[in-house]
Amino acid sequence: MAGRKVNTMEELAEVSGISRPTLSKYFNDPDSVRETTRGKIKIALERYDYRPNIFAINQNRKLTKTIGIVVPYSADPFFAEIVRMIERRCIDAGFWPLVFSSHGQQELENNALATLQSLRPAGALIAPLGRSSDFESVQSFAEEVPTIVFDSNVNVGEAFVGSDNSQSIGLIVNYLCRTGEPPCFFEMAPVNPNANKRRDAYIKTMQALGHDPMVLQVDGAGWDFENIGLKEGNRLMVERKLPSETVLCSNDRLAVGLIAAAYQNDIKVGYGEGCSLRIAGHDDHPQSQFTCPPLTTVAQDYSSIAEHSVELLFGMINGESRTADRPEVLFEGKLIMRESA
Amino acid sequence: MAGRKVNTMEELAEVSGISRPTLSKYFNDPDSVRETTRGKIKIALERYDYRPNIFAINQNRKLTKTIGIVVPYSADPFFAEIVRMIERRCIDAGFWPLVFSSHGQQELENNALATLQSLRPAGALIAPLGRSSDFESVQSFAEEVPTIVFDSNVNVGEAFVGSDNSQSIGLIVNYLCRTGEPPCFFEMAPVNPNANKRRDAYIKTMQALGHDPMVLQVDGAGWDFENIGLKEGNRLMVERKLPSETVLCSNDRLAVGLIAAAYQNDIKVGYGEGCSLRIAGHDDHPQSQFTCPPLTTVAQDYSSIAEHSVELLFGMINGESRTADRPEVLFEGKLIMRESA
DNA sequence: CATGAAACTTTACCCCTGTAAAATTTCTTT
DNA sequence: AAAGAAATTTTACAGGGGTAAAGTTTCATG
Numbered sequence A, B: 001m002a003g004r005k006v007n008t009m010e011e012l013a014e015v016s017g018i019s020r021p022t023l024s025k026y027f028n029d030p031d032s033v034r035e036t037t038r039g040k041i042k043i044a045l046e047r048y049d050y051r052p053n054i055f056a057i058n059q060n061r062k063l064t065k066t067i068g069i070v071v072p073y074s075a076d077p078f079f080a081e082i083v084r085m086i087e088r089r090c091i092d093a094g095f096w097p098l099v100f101s102s103h104g105q106q107e108l109e110n111n112a113l114a115t116l117q118s119l120r121p122a123g124a125l126i127a128p129l130g131r132s133s134d135f136e137s138v139q140s141f142a143e144e145v146p147t148i149v150f151d152s153n154v155n156v157g158e159a160f161v162g163s164d165n166s167q168s169i170g171l172i173v174n175y176l177c178r179t180g181e182p183p184c185f186f187e188m189a190p191v192n193p194n195a196n197k198r199r200d201a202y203i204k205t206m207q208a209l210g211h212d213p214m215v216l217q218v219d220g221a222g223w224d225f226e227n228i229g230l231k232e233g234n235r236l237m238v239e240r241k242l243p244s245e246t247v248l249c250s251n252d253r254l255a256v257g258l259i260a261a262a263y264q265n266d267i268k269v270g271y272g273e274g275c276s277l278r279i280a281g282h283d284d285h286p287q288s289q290f291t292c293p294p295l296t297t298v299a300q301d302y303s304s305i306a307e308h309s310v311e312l313l314f315g316m317i318n319g320e321s322r323t324a325d326r327p328e329v330l331f332e333g334k335l336i337m338r339e340s341a
Numbered sequence C: 001c002a003t004g005a006a007a008c009t010t011t012a013c014c015c016c017t018g019t020a021a022a023a024t025t026t027c028t029t030t
Numbered sequence D: 001a002a003a004g005a006a007a008t009t010t011t012a013c014a015g016g017g018g019t020a021a022a023g024t025t026t027c028a029t030g
Helices: A009-016 A020-028 A035-047 A054-060 A077-092 A106-118 A135-144 A165-179 A193-208 A225-238 A252-264 A286-290 A302-317 B009-016 B020-028 B035-047 B054-060 B077-092 B106-118 B135-144 B165-179 B193-208 B225-238 B252-264 B286-290 B302-317
Strands: A066-071 A096-101 A123-126 A147-150 A159-163 A184-188 A215-218 A246-249 A278-280 A297-299 A328-331 A334-336 B066-071 B096-101 B123-126 B147-150 B159-163 B184-188 B215-218 B246-249 B278-280 B297-299 B328-331 B334-336
Touching (some): A009 A035, A020 A035, A054 B054, A066 A077, A066 A106, A077 A252, A077 A302, A096 A106, A123 A135, A123 A302, A135 A147, A147 A302, A159 A302, A165 A246, A165 A278, A165 A334, A184 A193, A184 A225, A184 A252, A193 A215, A246 A252, A252 A278, A252 A286, A252 B286, A286 B225, A286 B252, A302 A328, B009 B035, B020 B035, B066 B077, B066 B106, B077 B096, B077 B302, B123 B302, B135 B147, B147 B302, B159 B165, B159 B302, B165 B193, B165 B246, B165 B278, B165 B297, B165 B334, B184 B225, B184 B252, B193 B215, B215 B225, B225 B252, B252 B278, B252 B286, B302 B328
Parallel strands (some): A066 A096, A066 A123, A147 A159, A159 A328, A184 A246, A246 A278, B066 B123, B123 B147, B147 B159, B184 B215, B184 B246, B246 B278
Antiparallel strands (some): A297 A334, B297 B334
């Protein structure tokens, strides 16, 4: 690509001696042109630096190669990780993933959806804000764009992929009850359906095991979960209002904050000798193995969720699976026993 | 937006009674049309759901409203946070930020740059991979697109914005020396210029203070820093090869791993009574305040870096500041004294 | 009310590629 | 070598909106 800069396919046609429509075919699928032709094109491409204009391409194709990914908060470790996996798979499949973060705000979520829609993407994978989502916006988006909803199950789109909170919470509550004092449940005012499901699952499991559920719902808005865990944990510890020596947190980030609070109050966390507080989380964030003590938690099946979401979407895009019903695929959580509980 | 769906500006012109060129003006700048006209357009927009086709817009405009953001690893807390801030500012300024993550791989970085270039963005903010960047690709990109480089200073683009590693490392080394045993320096094989600058600054500062520098360079590839800190830290502790009771880590993620290693080896970390190891980091990642003990570190000035990068870029885009030289703007780090050192 | 500037409409052409249809060439097959 | 299939070229139009030029309307001003 040393030669002069070639800006349009027309120009490339001139210098390569290949007609523009054939070039167009080539760029859509190199294997769709004769091998000798392909060779000539490749040689031309080495000599002249050319790259098709994405805007012009997408303006005419009915089906874009764009895939939209919308998450509530891109800096959250769970979403950062799952987005990373989804992106990878899209790229491998020859698609072009575009990530939008709502930063926790309805306005930005609507914005992202609107922008995305005007990009006429082949499909979208969205994890809605949940309670603060503008339901109508999300719905009207999903009517136009093939959409898979993941993580937070609001009732739109063609399918939902997420974790079986009922199973996963059941799992860890059971574990905690078998190995020590029954846990209380530490949560913030729920921001999405997951939070509600987790609490309900906690209550149900506790009752099934013959224990009284103890739900601690603390205040706090936004996505600064660790801080809320720290502040409210601190308060509860200072005021000695923790109803149990075992605390199950609604998610790992709260647990991280709570562990920090325990440290500040000289409370030793763990399941072993000399420990006076057990703390468990939910999700198995990437950093949860590095807390002190390492966090006992339930792992969400990141890679299955990512893979299955993407597969479902590709299926829809290829028109394979237009089912009338809206399947909900739930993956089971795995108990991750570490030292904190 | 209840009425029938309007797909093109032409159609909107019909139903609104406003000519298409005027509508075009309106969408480029609502204030450029007469108020009565603006009113009519707004009313039409409420009745008919219409949004200009982004592809068509960008195909024709010489200057796109797109801003590319390329980072080496989107799931890294530092980048997650700084991207969040940059995105916000771009959106507020009416631009359309597109985030690409290289996931640590040269191929993906090249890919991102190529894709981005074909989007003809108004400008780009890139944090290159550093040592594994394909320098030529980055350079040829920066020649076409107004580019600000941040975080990792490879010598391309119109300007660099980052942290003054020399100052920040000097600061914390000084602090550590004044408050206890001089630190050794814990790092991985450097992946970018920052790592080198930090080590060099460490050595220089130690020498200036009359101490012998002790650099521990551990193996490890990829972006799994905490794990490397944990594994290598474990090894060093088990083999009793830590040359000092104070360890300054090249970044917070390594420090998080090292703190976990100390915990596993029953080594109490902190500056107070009964502690036998001090650990400090660099960057002040969002989660560093929640480690146990909370991490003493040097804070990079996230918001200044984000703001200044964006401002410089906007300046270039508006043609204000085409300086011949390539300014390098460095922000100072702030010492964050917590309990770990 | 006349005047001129500002805003608007009309008309027309441009951007760059997709894509369909018909005509031509190339390759494969018998 | 002739026929047929496959690939290519030619031709032509479409997509949705930017934008310039010329003509028309609107508005503020004197």
